[in-house]
Amino acid sequence: MKCVKRLTADQQRLVEENLTIVERVLRFDINANPCVAGLGYEDLYQEGCIWLCNAALTFDPARGSFAFYARRVVQNGLVSYCRSVLGQHQRTVLLDDLEPAVLAALEAQNAISSHTKCETPLLLVAAESQYSGVTRKGVHALALQVSGIPLTAVATRMSAPPNHVSAWISRAVHKLRNDESFLSSLHEN
Incomplete structure (x- = not known):
């Protein structure tokens, strides 16, 4: 929020005399979170x-x-400010939260020249139909993660705990590494 008007002398006095209001609101109504940028x-x-x-x-x-x-x-x-900052924070993907296979796919995607489109998420969606059970769930979760959705959001979407989703992804990565057709289509893009 920006203050675009100048305060009059009386308004400045009101602000100066009531600065404790901000402190009280922060103490009793709002929880600061120094781990999130903007919420310290x-x-x-x-x-x-x-x-x-x-x-x-x-x-x-x-x-x-x-x-x-x-x-x-x-x-x-x-x-309102906290909701805005948290909304931005939730759309941020931390590289530490991604599986190693997702990082490798992103590195491969960024190594390709800008005029070439890498369609890793689409390849994963296509590969998903070839599998069943836990592997299929893992390929689906991996496709969501490669699309930029954090693991916790993927877990929420799939109605499962994050550690289960992580295990599914690990299993899917293991299967995909041994899938020659998937690897060849991945390298073509």
Whole structure:
């Protein structure tokens, strides 16, 4: 959230006198998470101060107490901010979360020149029909992971614990490494 208007002297005084509102909202209503970029205490405090300035800009003294109004504005603003940051974080794929076979496929995909299309996910979907049981589930999960979906999201989608999905992928990778037709079609792309 950006504060695009300048605060008047009275609005600045309101903000300065009520900075503790941001601290209280962070202490009681919002959980900082330093493991997620943008959700550390300092980031949340800065964002809360911006929302406090916004509250000062939009406050109407005829409608009640500034402290009550500002607490609601800061709280709602920080909740929206956290949802936005978490949404971006969930769409991020960490390389550490990918299986070695997925990393190898991505490296092969990036090694191919930009004018050539690598269709590894499509090849995996085609290979999926050749297998059954756990191997088929593993090939499907691998195709989802190569498409950029993190393992935990794949597990949620498949209604299974992540460690089961990881085991399925391992089994599928083992089978695919021994599948000459799949390997030849993978190298052609």
